[in-house]
Amino acid sequence: MATLQKSIDKRNALIKATIELVNNNGFHATPMSKIAKMAKVSPATIYLYFENKQDLVNQTYIEVKAAYTAYAFATYHLNMPVEEGFETIWKRIADFKLKDCENAMFLAQCDNTPMIDEPSRQEGIKHLEPLLELWARGKKEGIIKPISDYLLYAYAINPLSFLMMSAKRSAFTLDKTHMEEAYRAAWNSIRVIK
Incomplete structure (x- = not known):
């Protein structure tokens, strides 16, 4: 043992x-x-x-992605209304990125490098299934813009990486007010405005 x-x-x-x-x-x-x-x-x-450095980096990526998404979806339930579900997930993602900077920075690096191979990237995307399913439901209900999930992620989730890096450099303090403003901006960027 x-x-x-x-x-x-x-x-x-x-x-x-x-x-x-x-x-x-x-x-x-x-x-x-x-x-x-x-x-x-x-x-x-x-x-x-x-097996090699590629395998080490890929497996590290998948493990960190799994921990990230487990945290992000821990308080989310499939029966939540779309906006409430998105807010729950978004705020958990924000919390993860601010509290677990090392892992969040590693994922941000992985998102911007060809070092992660495509099968590992696809495995990482599978961990985002609850968010993708929420967006699909939101599109079907006419609540979320009917655009690519990549665009939804780019506008609603990726800005958190920028805010995390700014906070890490002490260039910007993400207080409660800023966090709420950031959430509102994310939600407004993907919702259908009626």
Whole structure:
């Protein structure tokens, strides 16, 4: 049992080191040797858990995406009205991005790099199913604009990454008023105005 826990701890240390190094140095300036050193394991140990750097980054992405979406959808229920459901999800996403900056920054990097392969990206999208289903219901009910989910995400969710980075640099403080204004702007960008 202790051996299994040691194995889990080593794998988790590799994931944590990958996130930290990618956030600080970018994908290409994060060699496996640095990841191993930061995780306090031998470079050969990495290959017990991951095929190569691509596999390590892809698996890290999928794990972080799963944790992110589990948090985002924890208080959402399928029977919520569309606007209430969107507000619940959006505010949980905002909360995650502000409280778990390291993982949120890693996901933002992944969204803007070709380093993540397409199967891993598709796996990450599957974790967003509740949001995509909510948007589909909203489109059907005439509440959400009938546009691409990519556009909905770009206008309603992606701005949170910009706000998170601004808050991290202390350029902007996301207080309760700003958060409510940001939510209103997100909702107004995707809702059908009647």
